[in-house]
Amino acid sequence: MSAHKEVLYGLYDDEEIMLDAIRVANKQHLDIMDVFTPFPVHGLDPLLGLEESRLHIAGFVYGAIGTLTAFGVMTWIFTRDWPVIFGGKPYWSVPAFIPITFELTVLFASIGMVVSFYTVCGLAPGVVNPVLDDRITDDKFCIAFQTNGLSSSEIDKYSSFLKSTGASEVSSKVI
């Protein structure tokens, strides 16, 4: 995010009104920049055309790395690096490796997914993201349009859309 963004946004009082507004926007082919809500609103993703997140695929890969790491390291240690006989069992006692292999699978998958989540969302301790309105994390549902380089008549079209679909407040901000 390099250059400043000029943003026109409307605040709605209820998620149902906002969802209806997005349906109207889709019919009018208006290009919504983003939607901000105080909680996950179900049915929003398909309306905005958001692709399914691939976070779970990443989680599978991290988990697989954990499985291989745990099993590989224990195998190497007990068959190559320092073989020790415990209780008359074979060096490579696979059933006894299962609990730790499982735990590290879960650990790698969880840490990997959480780190990926914050990275792709651009969230981290100390990050200050611009907030359009303080009430978005409280009880307002916000539809935002980017208006850089748009003519005033186009901006009017967006703002009349917001007003006509039930936005309780319409404002603009440079972020």
Added chain:
Amino acid sequence: MSAVVSKIREPLITGGKSYHDITEDLCSPTESVPNATWIFAFVASVGLLTVGLFCIFWTIWFGIGAWNLNRTIGWGWDITNFVWWIGIGHAGTLISAILLLFRQKWRTGVNRAAEAMTIFAVMCAGLFPALHTGRPWFDFFMFPYPNSRGPLWVNFNSPLLWDLFAISTYFTVSLLFWYTGLVPDFATVRDRATGLRKKIYNFLSFGWTGSAKHWQRWEYLSLVLAGLATPLVLSVHTIVSFDFATSVIPGWHTTIFPPYFVAGAVFSGFAMVLTLMIMTRKILSLEDYITIEHIESMNKVILCTGSIVGVAYLTELFVAWYSGYVYEQFAFYNRAAGIYWWSYFGMMACNVISPQIFWIKKFRRNIFITFFMSIFINIGMWFERFVIIATTLARDYLPSSWSYYYPTWVEMGIYIGTFGLFFVLFLLFTRVAPVVAIAEVKSILKTGGDQYVGKNATHAHHHAASHDHGHDSHDDHHAH
């Protein structure tokens, strides 16, 4: 405005709240000066923690000879307390993960506090094995790292090492899950704050904005973490039970241990959640968010897991008799009628018999009975671990080695200290973070709250009489 209610389910959020009311109610404890009850509780907890710290210092200074363990009874209060605290932690993960997968909406009222309880309980639990090593400053030897001793590795075939991995993983995953849920709520607190508080909460909220794509990923992450935490939580107490079950001690060497330990863990954990939530909802006035409906749901889980535990106790007795194995038979005779008969009695009375009153709906919905039962159950579950550990060890194969064990003041002090640690952390948590998950409660307001708008919705009675306050408290709830 007349609210809309569900015909088939009781609301999980009462009081006709709007989204803004939810924000106000749940953020206010982080924004106000603590009341006298909180301050008193905090000072008392710090006092208990001080006792614990002193006894930990004593243990480290003089060694674990300050405890009453001996050659026969190598595990006493320390491992009893360890298993007890770990078990308590399990309810948090069950509520936040398993109930999320089952789409149980009542979890939203209690999941945040229950997860916090999990994390603090695991911290308390970890203290005991860490001290039991005798030289806690060498505890890092337990982790497999390339070392200058060969490198000589740890024994990956040992259940005690599996336990180390299980508990470290459990703690880490619970913390990540809990914090990810907290991030949007910290943003809510941030956007209400000014000055330094705003800076602190912005730091804690990682710059959360509430963008649709972020919410989508957040929900995916929560769901997959729940999917991972579910087998994880079952594995943790399974592995704790392996500490016993893989040995050759009669009374420990049983295949029933994993399911029996997991059920017992959930049982004691829910009891602790109830103890905490009944106090919290009162002190922080959260009765509209943690309703009788929540308490009843938890009591049902307690009844179910308590009965599983009861069946497990009886199965153990039956199998001991049926095995025809004299040592096994003696072990169980000794538990019920031996030197520690009183702890077996306490276990049976608190865990098996008393929870059966929850078959009656009136008792499930009674706060006082629930509160006392929750404490009973935790006492009973402590006795269960003591029975398994101390009673079994006190009467082993060689009668010449038979011994008796009772704790020293140092061991008691450390146990008391973990209560201090637990409550200090929990009390701080109630002032710093929203105790009820704000975003998640808002997301169920219209499907599970008293403003239900789904298929079975019905308009609440909205007649003139309902405006007369005090006329009918039930109407008052719905008719504003």
